[in-house]
Amino acid sequence: MKVLITGGAGFIGSHVVDECIEHNYEVVVVDNFSAGNSRNLPEDCKVYCVDINEAHLKNVFEEEKPDYVIHLAAQASVMKSFEDPIQDGLTNIIGTLKVLEYARLHCVKKVVIASSAAVYGNPQVLPVDEKFPLNPLSFYSLSKWSGERYAQLYESLYDLPSCILRFSNVYGPRQNALGEAGVVSIFINQLLNAEEMVIYGGHQTRDFIYVKDVAQACRTAMESTKTGIFNISSCSETTINELFAMTSLLAGITAEPQKYPLRQGEIEKSFLGNEKAINELGWQATHSLEEGLSETIVTYNASK
Numbered sequence: 411m412k413v414l415i416t417g418g419a420g421f422i423g424s425h426v427v428d429e430c431i432e433h434n435y436e437v438v439v440v441d442n443f444s445a446g447n448s449r450n451l452p453e454d455c456k457v458y459c460v461d462i463n464e465a466h467l468k469n470v471f472e473e474e475k476p477d478y479v480i481h482l483a484a485q486a487s488v489m490k491s492f493e494d495p496i497q498d499g500l501t502n503i504i505g506t507l508k509v510l511e512y513a514r515l516h517c518v519k520k521v522v523i524a525s526s527a528a529v530y531g532n533p534q535v536l537p538v539d540e541k542f543p544l545n546p547l548s549f550y551s552l553s554k555w556s557g558e559r560y561a562q563l564y565e566s567l568y569d570l571p572s573c574i575l576r577f578s579n580v581y582g583p584r585q586n587a588l589g590e591a592g593v594v595s596i597f598i599n600q601l602l603n604a605e606e607m608v609i610y611g612g613h614q615t616r617d618f619i620y621v622k623d624v625a626q627a628c629r630t631a632m633e634s635t636k637t638g639i640f641n642i643s644s645c646s647e648t649t650i651n652e653l654f655a656m657t658s659l660l661a662g663i664t665a666e667p668q669k670y671p672l673r674q675g676e677i678e679k680s681f682l683g684n685e686k687a688i689n690e691l692g693w694q695a696t697h698s699l700e701e702g703l704s705e706t707i708v709t710y711n712a713s714k
């Protein structure tokens with residue numbers, strides 16, 4: 411079976427590539443390398459350096475005839491979505507639409523779409539489950555939600571099965587410090603390089619999920635007969651202060667970060683219920699935060 415992975419050279423995508431290869435899938439990557447890096451990919455991986463908005467995407471589908479698509483390519487920065495909402499919409503809405511349309515035309519068996527906890531906005535009730543009302547607070551979260559709705563409509567109009575996965579804060583090896591959950595890679599980089607450290611707030615909570623668990627969720631969702639929306643999370647809350655303390659302990663480096671007030675607009679508390687993914691997809695995170703952080707620190711140390 412052949413899987414086309416968009417955004418496969420990126421942080422999460424490259425782990426999805428590894429996961430699919432480990433499970434004996436033939437893998438084809440489509441990436442425009444705006445944020446991805448070929449060093450993230452195995453040497454023999456087939457890669458198309460193509461933008462999902464380019465007409466050439468059609469030829470890739472025609473040539474490769476993939477059985478499955480895992481769509482991770484995105485403008486993945488909340489900050490950039492404020493700076494350039496048009497580019498954000500072009501990539502995350504129109505790009506997703508093109509991927510879905512070619513998947514339909516080429517009778518793809520299933521599409522897995524990467525979405526985000528950001529679609530929930532500032533949650534009033536915790537943990538947030540999939541039925542929680544959506545309230546996008548950035549152009550990024552709005553464009554991710556649009557991608558979800560297109561996928562749902564393609565499923566209801568054209569029987570194109572899809573799983574929409576709303577990831578919480580993903581962390582792990584190969585993460586770019588500019589990503590959504592950049593705080594883990596920022597802390598590790600700063601600690602290992604003895605840089606000055608700053609924490610804004612500190613009591614705000616996040617739901618950190620290890621990237622290898624996310625990659626497994628993508629493959630499991632692709633193989634499942636179930637369709638629909640699923641939170642992919644650890645369903646546990648960690649404060650930024652706790653995260654810092656654990657990272658510094660595991661790295662064996664002590665530091666005294668400067669403390670500043672929480673930045674305006676930052677969500678105070680966030681964690682996602684993951685029961686639906688556990689019960690319906692049979693997926694469960696297998697890495698504790700401590701295990702995931704330890705593995706991440708080892709890889710950062712090795713690449714120094």
Ligand SMILES: NC(=O)c1ccc[n+]([C@@H]2O[C@H](COP(=O)([O-])OP(=O)(O)OC[C@H]3O[C@@H](n4cnc5c(N)ncnc54)[C@H](O)[C@@H]3O)[C@@H](O)[C@H]2O)c1
Pocket residue numbers: 416417418419420421422423440441442443444445446447460461462463481482483484485486501505524525526527554576577578579580581586589590591
């Ligand atoms: N990192 C997180 O915590 C997180 C949380 C929730 C959702 N997500 C979603 O997961 C997916 C992967 O995110 P990531 O953190 O790995 O980001 P990333 O930036 O590392 O990966 C995105 C990849 O897509 C590629 N890309 C971007 N625009 C493209 C285009 N127009 N055509 C082709 N390729 C393009 C980039 O080069 C990059 O390799 C995204 O859809 C993102 O919205 C990430």
